[in-house]
Amino acid sequence: xxxxxxxxxTPKGMSRREFLHLAxxxxxxxxxxxxxxxxxxxxxxxxxxxxxxxxxxxxxxxxFPLGSVTPITNGxxxxxxxxxxxxxxxxxxxxxxxxxVPWNPEKGQFICPCHASAFExxxxxxxxxxxRPLDRFPITLVEGQVKVDTGIRIExxxxxxxxxxxP
Amino acid sequence: MTGIxxxxxxxxxxxxxxxxxxxLPLVDDRSRLRYVxxxxxxxxxxxxxxxxxxxxxxxxxLGGLAILLLTILVGTGIMLMFVxxxxxxxxxxxxxxxxTEVNFGQLVRNLHHWSGNLLVIVVxxxxxxxxxxxxxxxxxxxNWVLGVFLLLLVVGANxxxxxxxxxxxxxWAVTVxxxxxxxxPLIGEPLAxxxxxxxxxxxxxxxxxxxxxxxxIPMLVFFAGSFHIWRVRKDSxxxxxxxxxxxxxxxxxxxxxxxxxxxEKVPTLPHLVSIEFVFALVVLALLVLWASWVNAPLEAAxxxxxxxxxxxxxxxxxxxxxxxxxxxxxxGAIVIPALAMVGLLVFPYLHFDSDSEGIWFRSLKxxxxxxxxxxxxxxxxxxxxxxxxxxxxxxxxxxSLPSVISNGWIPLGFVLLSLWLFYxxxxxxxxxxxxxxxxxxxxxxxxxxxxLTVIGIAFRGEGMMLMxxxxxx
Numbered sequence: 030x031x032x033x034x035x036x037x038x039t040p041k042g043m044s045r046r047e048f049l050h051l052a053x054x055x056x057x058x059x060x061x062x063x064x065x066x067x068x069x070x071x072x073x074x075x076x077x078x079x080x081x082x083x084x085x086x087x088x089x090x091x092x093f094p095l096g097s098v099t100p101i102t103n104g105x106x107x108x109x110x111x112x113x114x115x116x117x118x119x120x121x122x123x124x125x126x127x128x129x130v131p132w133n134p135e136k137g138q139f140i141c142p143c144h145a146s147a148f149e150x151x152x153x154x155x156x157x158x159x160x161r162p163l164d165r166f167p168i169t170l171v172e173g174q175v176k177v178d179t180g181i182r183i184e185x186x187x188x189x190x191x192x193x194x195x196p
Numbered sequence: 197m198t199g200i201x202x203x204x205x206x207x208x209x210x211x212x213x214x215x216x217x218x219x220l221p222l223v224d225d226r227s228r229l230r231y232v233x234x235x236x237x238x239x240x241x242x243x244x245x246x247x248x249x250x251x252x253x254x255x256x257x258l259g260g261l262a263i264l265l266l267t268i269l270v271g272t273g274i275m276l277m278f279v280x281x282x283x284x285x286x287x288x289x290x291x292x293x294x295x296t297e298v299n300f301g302q303l304v305r306n307l308h309h310w311s312g313n314l315l316v317i318v319v320x321x322x323x324x325x326x327x328x329x330x331x332x333x334x335x336x337x338x339n340w341v342l343g344v345f346l347l348l349l350v351v352g353a354n355x356x357x358x359x360x361x362x363x364x365x366x367x368w369a370v371t372v373x374x375x376x377x378x379x380x381p382l383i384g385e386p387l388a389x390x391x392x393x394x395x396x397x398x399x400x401x402x403x404x405x406x407x408x409x410x411x412x413i414p415m416l417v418f419f420a421g422s423f424h425i426w427r428v429r430k431d432s433x434x435x436x437x438x439x440x441x442x443x444x445x446x447x448x449x450x451x452x453x454x455x456x457x458x459x460e461k462v463p464t465l466p467h468l469v470s471i472e473f474v475f476a477l478v479v480l481a482l483l484v485l486w487a488s489w490v491n492a493p494l495e496a497a498x499x500x501x502x503x504x505x506x507x508x509x510x511x512x513x514x515x516x517x518x519x520x521x522x523x524x525x526x527x528g529a530i531v532i533p534a535l536a537m538v539g540l541l542v543f544p545y546l547h548f549d550s551d552s553e554g555i556w557f558r559s560l561k562x563x564x565x566x567x568x569x570x571x572x573x574x575x576x577x578x579x580x581x582x583x584x585x586x587x588x589x590x591x592x593x594x595x596s597l598p599s600v601i602s603n604g605w606i607p608l609g610f611v612l613l614s615l616w617l618f619y620x621x622x623x624x625x626x627x628x629x630x631x632x633x634x635x636x637x638x639x640x641x642x643x644x645x646x647x648l649t650v651i652g653i654a655f656r657g658e659g660m661m662l663m664x665x666x667x668x669x
Binding site: 069073100102122126127130131141143144158160 | 376394505603
């Protein structure tokens with residue numbers, strides 16, 4: 030090592046000057062990275078899941094008639110009660126570009142006002158451009174009470190009978 | 197105390213001299229040249245400019261107009277900051293108060309709104325002007341790149357400002373706009389969350405957009421804009437030229453005279469500065485007149501549970517929105533705009549066939565080919581939109597393929613193939629050189645984009661259905 034330093038231009042190894050250059054460059058890079066990471070985390074979302082991240086207690090199972098679609102505006106979702114009694118909680122955000130999708134009772138479809146995507150009451154896409162069914166939230170039925178956890182948003186490529194919760 | 201003249205008028209003179217180092221008034225060209233060089237604002241100009249480059253119909257004053265609009269935007273923007281608080285609770289009521297209670301509030305808002313919208317048009321036209329007069333050719337390639345960056349910043353400034361009134365228009369345009377990001381592979385979702393400050397447009401989004409709109413973007417525009425202007429100064433203004441005349445012996449003396457005029461230089465003050473001053477004053481007058489009569493739109497307060505029908509993006513995104521109706525979102529929002537951006541950035545670095553800097557549309561043939569491109573796009577683009585809307589349903593034709601392929605790669609491949617065919621045909625049928633053919637292709641793309649934008653604005657009504665303009669409004 031002492032030889033390298035004294036000769037300064039040995040093909041292998043590094044002179045003290047080169048080493049210091051590199052060390053400063055690395056320190057500079059590390060400073061830039063740290064500042065960048067600090068900046069990014071500073072600007073990171075403060076609320077992890079919007080206002081609606083909590084569990085919604087919607088009351089008794091029987092208060093939702095068969096074949097009904099009930100908008101829960103604070104929770105940003107629809108509670109769907111199918112004809113066979115099963116429950117689904119569908120996020121109201123269109124999977125295409127995020128518009129709020131209203132329920133159209135005459136047609137029995139969710140029809141997006143932005144780009145005319147249409148969904149069945151199960152969330153299944155009838156009309157593109159929406160690329161996948163409406164996202165859903167998990168439902169638990171505890172002692173005849175319907176509870177929806179809006180903290181867990183479930184994306185799905187296709188609808189399935191296992192999405193439906195039965196009392 | 198020696199050497200200092202104690203008389204009052206001498207003190208005033210010393211103060212004046214300490215501010216301006218030149219002897220005022222300016223009496224001859226020599227002192228005017230020096231003044232331009234020494235003045236903080238005027239020194240962005242060279243002290244002498246070629247007489248030919250002063251021709252208004254060459255530049256249309258678009259770069260200067262952009263600077264004027266930016267100045268108005270900074271002035272009115274700072275005024276608006278004093279009467280507006282960016283929170284979901286106060287933003288909309290502040291807008292109402294601004295329009296009804298604040299003296300000249302509506303006028304200041306209108307000026308800000310219309311200047312911002314006009315700026316998008318002006319920088320776009322500026323880009324076209326530079327393209328069609330060959331102003332992007334070496335040595336100005338990098339200044340073109342800076343210009344494209346500035347165009348993006350201007351659109352970004354408009355987009356972030358769009359949210360601030362916190363009305364339905366703002367809320368849903370930004371919801372749709374930021375959802376586009378989600379289709380960016382891998383980083384899309386986290387990036388959208390970062391910009392939104394959560395999973396949907398909310399108070400955090402308003403804070404973010406406000407910071408971007410009043411601080412970060414203006415700062416970037418200032419630096420990139422200064423760089424842009426500095427490069428203009430260093431590369432000197434491009435000089436307009438007429439089409440080369442056919443070899444006509446009688447015309448030669450005229451040509452020599454024209455060449456001489458090209459090389460003639462005149463002092464920037466007063467020749468260029470007076471044109472700029474008059475133009476700025478006229479534009480300012482027209483703008484104030486317009487802003488006095490036409491109010492900036494303000495709809496009902498934002499309601500996160502109810503999207504209006506139709507929920508349209510800001511008008512400068514209508515071309516993109518129209519693409520989204522025909523392509524898988526990944527292509528409409530990411531792939532096609534990215535290709536266009538790469539094309540714009542790479543273009544000045546391509547090899548140029550002919551020496552045509554300063555000649556509108558390159559050559560006589562270039563002009564004809566530009567017309568061919570424009571007419572082709574005017575006819576074909578609406579036809580393709582109608583075809584896709586009423587006849588062709590690609591995903592239904594190919595149910596076994598994912599829509600990324602059936603509604604993405606396949607139509608994109610078709611479009612790219614057609615464009616390539618157009619380019620080859622222009623070269624083969626009309627014997628156009630590469631420069632002229634490329635320009636023609638560029639015209640096709642620009643006119644198509646404008647056509648799509650017009651369709652989005654005027655022909656898309658409720659449920660984004662195609663309808664006639666008087667049914668839309």
